[in-house]
Amino acid sequence: MIQILDEIRLAPNHVPTVLALLDERYMPHAAARGLTLLQRWVSPPVAVPGEQNRLWLLWQVPDVWGYYGMRLRAGAEVLEFWTAVDELCQHRSRHVLGSADQPLPSLEVAENVA
Template identity: 60%
Template structure:
């Protein structure tokens, strides 16, 4: 299992529009790409005046080949969602995680 953790710093008033775009633009195409939303969080869980919150999206795909297949199947909906996210936050980070005890392989990418 590969997990993908997206870290998105946002002003508190931008969280709801990003979540709406997630539901409308990104999630409908995820299943066909083998990408499943496992969990989402906001940190801190309150709006602190003058400070950003962080939206965390935890995804999963079956394995390394599924990860690369998911990336190559990215369509216009995904690009539209991430364009909207980047306009709202200015920067984001994606962490791709696997079990530390799995054998690390060099992927075959064509």
């Protein structure tokens, strides 16, 4: 299994808006792309005046090929969702994680033989 952890830093008042965007724009297409949302967290779990929160979204895809397939099947709705999130957040990053106990698969690139 491959885990995908999205980290979104934003003002506390934007957390409900991003979650609504997630539910309305992203989730209807996520399963068709092979994504399963496992968990969503907010840290800290309170709104602190003058401080940002971090919204964490934990996804799962079956394997490394599922990850690349998910990316290839991303349509306009994915771009529209992340564009809307970018307007509300200060920073976001995606971490793609696999088990450290499993051998790392190799992505071999075929050499161009002329």
